[in-house]
Amino acid sequence: MDAPDLNLLRALDALLTEGSVTGAGRKLGLSSSAMSRTLTRLRSATGDPLLVRAGRGLVPTPRATALRDRVHALARDVRAVLSPQPGDIDIATIERTFTIRAGEGFVELFSAPLVAALTSAAPRSRLRFAPKPDKNADPLRAGQIDLEIGVLGGVAPEIRTQLIFRDHFVGAARTGHSLLAAPVTPERYAACNHVVASRRGAFVGPVDDALAALGLRRQTVVVVPGFSDALRIARHSDLIALVPGSCFNGTGPSTEGLRAFELPVRTPGIAISAMWHPRMDADPAHRWLRETVLATCRAIAAPD
Numbered sequence: 001m002d003a004p005d006l007n008l009l010r011a012l013d014a015l016l017t018e019g020s021v022t023g024a025g026r027k028l029g030l031s032s033s034a035m036s037r038t039l040t041r042l043r044s045a046t047g048d049p050l051l052v053r054a055g056r057g058l059v060p061t062p063r064a065t066a067l068r069d070r071v072h073a074l075a076r077d078v079r080a081v082l083s084p085q086p087g088d089i090d091i092a093t094i095e096r097t098f099t100i101r102a103g104e105g106f107v108e109l110f111s112a113p114l115v116a117a118l119t120s121a122a123p124r125s126r127l128r129f130a131p132k133p134d135k136n137a138d139p140l141r142a143g144q145i146d147l148e149i150g151v152l153g154g155v156a157p158e159i160r161t162q163l164i165f166r167d168h169f170v171g172a173a174r175t176g177h178s179l180l181a182a183p184v185t186p187e188r189y190a191a192c193n194h195v196v197a198s199r200r201g202a203f204v205g206p207v208d209d210a211l212a213a214l215g216l217r218r219q220t221v222v223v224v225p226g227f228s229d230a231l232r233i234a235r236h237s238d239l240i241a242l243v244p245g246s247c248f249n250g251t252g253p254s255t256e257g258l259r260a261f262e263l264p265v266r267t268p269g270i271a272i273s274a275m276w277h278p279r280m281d282a283d284p285a286h287r288w289l290r291e292t293v294l295a296t297c298r299a300i301a302a303p304d
Contacts, residue, residue, distance in 0.1 A: 004045070005041075009074055009075050011024065011035070011039075012042050012071050015035075015039060016060060016068045016071060019051070019057070020057070020058060021036055021058070022035070046063070048063040048064065049061055050063065091122045091285070092122060092124075093124065094124060094125055095124045096126075098118070098147070099127075099129075100114075100127070100130070100149060100293070102130075102132055103149075103199075104226035104228060106149050108228050109247065114297075115127055118292060121288075130144075132148070135153060135154055137155065137156035137159055140156075140159060140275065140277045141156075143277070146276065146286060147275070147286075147290065148274070148276070149272065149274055151270060151273070152271065152273050158278055159276070159277065159278075160276050161274065161275050162274045162294065164272045164293070164301075165297060165298050166269055167269065167270040167272060168267070168269050168270060169207070169263060169267050170242075170244070170245045170261060171189065171241070172230075172234050172241040172242075172248075172255070172258050173234060173238075173240050173258065173261070174234060174235050174237070174238070174258055174259075177238060178238075179192055179240065180259055184261050184262075186216055187216065189218070189264050190211050192238070192240045193240070194219065194220045195220070195233045195237075195240070195241050196224075196241075197226050197241075197242070197243070198224075198225075205242075206267045206268055207263065207265060208220075210267055214265070227247055228254050246300075249300055249301055272297070272301070274293060274294065276290065
């Protein structure tokens with residue numbers, strides 16, 4: 001069966017609305033003869049005369065009368081589907097589940113304010129945080145997640161990115177630790193035992209490179225998957241943790257009993273970005289999600 005010509009739907013809507021070949025042609029920008037030929041095609045397609053002569057005018061058949069409202073609704077839906085989506089939507093009325101993939105540290109620091117911001121503005125929507133075991137872009141491509149948060153690196157070329165905030169590493173020690181009793185020098189820092197967070201299970205990183213340039217070497221005795229684990233261990237031991245400075249923004253329970261200090265060596269900064277698939281660029285709800293995440297995270301991680 002041949003695919004139906006959607007132009008016929010538009011023409012049928014005009015004919016049933018106007019009840020006149022001339023009026024329908026004028027509405028569609030067609031001549032009366034062209035509109036008459038279209039009516040002939042519609043009669044063939046539907047197997048019904050649709051409009052028949054009654055004196056000097058045309059009247060609809062019972063089939064045409066029964067179809068009028070349905071055809072008008074279908075034509076309206078087709079126009080909506082084949083027209084640009086409006087840029088403004090009523091966020092309060094959307095019913096949608098947004099999925100954000102992020103590391104444990106981000107979820108611990110930002111999930112509560114993000115939940116508050118998103119659910120207050122879009123009470124009919126839901127928010128899901130998905131774990132981030134790797135940087136595979138397939139879940140973004142497949143539409144399984146809406147937004148990924150993290151450090152750029154090995155990102156697929158088509159993925160869109162936007163910087164959220166910049167961060168840097170700091171040291172963390174329990175309150176009363178002997179290291180905090182005097183200025184933290186590279187030598188005193190390296191002399192301590194350390195706990196680091198690494199998804200890859202690495203014992204060394206940029207801090208070790210910076211210390212090595214000074215002829216120093218620290219002893220990392222514990223590696224954990226996430227920053228919250230490193231902070232918990234540092235709170236209950238003499239180990240020194242290495243975490244992003246944003247972990248100490250606010251008064252969360254993870255930093256209770258701990259003090260942060262600037263590292264005595266220079267390390268690369270941390271750029272936290274949002275990543276999404278380009279097919280979501282023009283989606284108003286997704287744009288609102290991106291803007292809300294950006295504003296909420298910046299207010300916490302980089303307050304004015």
